[in-house]
Amino acid sequence: MIMQSLRRISALFVKEIFQISRDPSSILIVVILPLILLFLMGYAISLNSKHIALGIVVEKSSKQTQSLVNAFQASPSFNVQVAHTTQELSREMQTGKIYAMLVIPSTFAKDLSLHRVKLQVITDGSEPNTAGFTQKYVSEIWFNWLAQEGLDRHTLGTSIQIKSRYWFNSPLLSRYFLIPGSIAIILTLIGTLLTALVVAREWERGTMEAIMSTPITIVEFLLGKLLPYYFLGIVSLLVCVLIALFWFDLPFRGSYWLLFISSSVYLFPTLGLGLLISTLAKNQFVAAQAALIAGFLPSLLLSGFLFPIASMPGWLQGITHVIPARYFVSILQTLFLSGNFYDIIMKNLLYMFLLGSVFFIIIMKITKKRLD
C-alpha cells in the first residue's frame, strides 16, 4: 500500500521535474529573477536619502553666501545647483529635476550679523519622504556651518547632542533589511506564482482530468505536485543567501538550520496559496493575475518590509495578519541581523504553519468535491 503510494508520488514527481527542466522560464524565475531582484534591492533602492537634488537661490552673492553654498556642495546629502531667482528653478521643480530649493535672501550678510536670518526652504510635497529628509539635512548643515564660522550661540537646545546608535545595523544600510525582505518575495513568487501557473495549465489543457482518473489520492497528488516546487524554492533560497553573504557582505547572526526550517515552513502556506488560486482559477491568465494580487504584491507592500505596518490604518493591519510573508520577513530580519531570538521565531513559525493548514484544508474541501 505504502509502496504503491510512494510509486505514484514519485511518478508524478518525476513528471513534474521533466516539465520544469524542459521549460527555460523556470530557470528564469528560480535563478535570474532572484539575481535581478537582489541586485536592484542592493543598489537601486536606498531609503537613506543621498544626493537629493537641491537648488540654492542666491539672491545676492557675498563671501558668506559663497561659504554657505560651499558647505552644501561638500555634503553628500545634496547635489547642488545654484541660481539667482526662484523663477529659474521652479521649472526644474515642476519636472522633478530638483526636489527642493533653499532661498538665501539678498539681505543675508546683514541679517547674519544681527542674528535674524530667515532662510526659505521650499520642498516638493509630491515626494513627502524626500521633503522630510531635506528639511532635516538643510538644518543640520546650517548648524554645522554656523559652528564652523563661529557664529553659533550656546543655548540650552544646542548644547544637548543627540547620539544615535543603531543596533543590529550599525552602518545603517538599507540593504541590510531590504535583502532579507527580498528573499521572502522571491520565495513567494516561486511558491505562489509558479505553482498557480502550473496547476492552472493542467486544468486548461485538460490533463487534470487524466490525472484524476488514475488511482492517485488527493494527498499523493498534492505531495507529488508540490515537492518539486518546494525544492525549487530551496534552491532559490540557496542562491539568494549566497549572494547576500558573499556579494553584499550581509551579516548572518542566526543559525542556518533555523533558516532552512523557517523557509520550509514558509513555503507551506505559499505553495498552498498557489494551489488554491489555480484550483479556483483554472486558467493561466486569471491565475497569474490572482497570484500577483494575492501573493506578490502583499508580500512586497503589506509584509512590513518596505512600509511600516504600524502606520497603516487598523483594518489594513488586520489584513496583514493573514499575509504569511509578514511573519517570514520578521524571521529573516531577525536571523540575518540579530540572531536566534526563539520567542520571535517560534511565534512567527506557528502563525505561518496555521495559515498553511487553513489553505490546505480549503484545498482538500474544494478538490474533493470535484472528484465526486
Place this chain on the structure above:
Amino acid sequence: MFQLFALMKKEFLAVWSDKKSRMIIIIPPLVQLVIFSFAVTMEVKNVSIGILDRDNTPQSRAVVRALEFSPTFSHIYRLQSQKELTAYIDSQKIIAAVSIPQEFAKKILAHTGTSLQIIADGRRSNTAQIVQEYVQMALLRTFPNPDADVFVNRIWYNPNLINFWWIVPSLMGTLSMIIAVLLTALSIARERELGTFDQILVSPLSTMTLIVGKTLPPLLISVVEASVIFLVAITLFKVPFVGSVAILYLGLISFLFSIVGLGLLISSISSTQQQGVLGAFVLVVPYILMSGFATPVANMPSWLIPVTDLVSLKYFLILLKGVFLKDISLRVAIGLIIPMLLLGFTSLAFASWFFRKKVA
C-alpha cells in the same frame, strides 16, 4: 481594415467572454488601489518607544513629557535598566529607546554640553531613522533653540504632505501597467499554446494587421482601466487635479503604448503562457523598482541612472504627478512623452521582427 476589426473583435471577446477574466481585470485593480494607497506610507505612527531616565530631574522629566505628548508614539515604556532596554528592543516591543544620562540637568545648567542617547532597532532602520527625527523635534520643543526658527519651510504642490496625493497618481500608472503588460504578454503565447496561432498565420492577415490588432485591444482596455482609477482618485481619494485632462490622456496613451509594445515583445519570444507570465514578471519588477516609484532615481548609484532612461514608467510618473499636482505645461509634457513613444516604437519593431523570424 475589415480584417483588423475582426481580429480586434476576437481579441476583446477572448478577454470578455470568460467571466473570470472579466472579473480579474475589473475588481482587483480597484481593490489594490484602495489597499496600497493606505499601505504605502513612509510616515511612522503607532510605534512604541522606551525611556531610560537615569537622571530624574525636572529637566529630564521635561524631555520625557515632551515625548509623551507626541502623537507619533502609541506607548512609552519607562525602562528601569540597560538590561530591560536590551530585552525590549530584542523582542521588537519598542523600536527605539531614549537614554538620559546621569547629571543631565547639572550639565545643561552649567552649559558644559551633554548628550542624549537614542538606541534604535536597525532591523527596521528606516522607521528607526524617522523615529529619531521625531525625538529630536520633541527635544527642540522642550529646549527651544533661537537659531532653529531661521527656517521658513514651504511645501509646494502638497502643502499638508497628504500621502494619497502622491501615491494614488503613482498607482494609476503602476496598476494600469500591470494589466496592460499581462494582457499582451499572454495574448500570442496563449494562441501558440492552444495551437490557434497557426490558424491566424494561414489566414490572409498581414504581419502589420496582426501587430496592430494585437496592440489596440489591450491598449484600449488598460486606458479604460486607468480612467476608472482616475475617477476614483479624484472622487474618493480627493486628489486635486490641477492640470489638463488632454495632457493626461496624451501621456497615458503614449505610456500604455510603450508597455503594450514591451508586452508584445515578450509574447513574441515566448512559446507558452508560463514563459509569457514569468517574462512579464522579470520585466515588471525591475521596471517598478527603477522608476522612482518607491525611492527617487537620484538615490541610485550613478552607473544605474542611465539604465532608468529605458524605463517608460519613470517618465510617466513624473508626468502623472505633474499633471495632478503641478499643472505642467504641454511643452514640459512633450519632453516626457517623446521618450515613451520612442521606447514603444522600438519594442514594437523588435516584436514584429521576432514574429517574422519565428514564422519564417
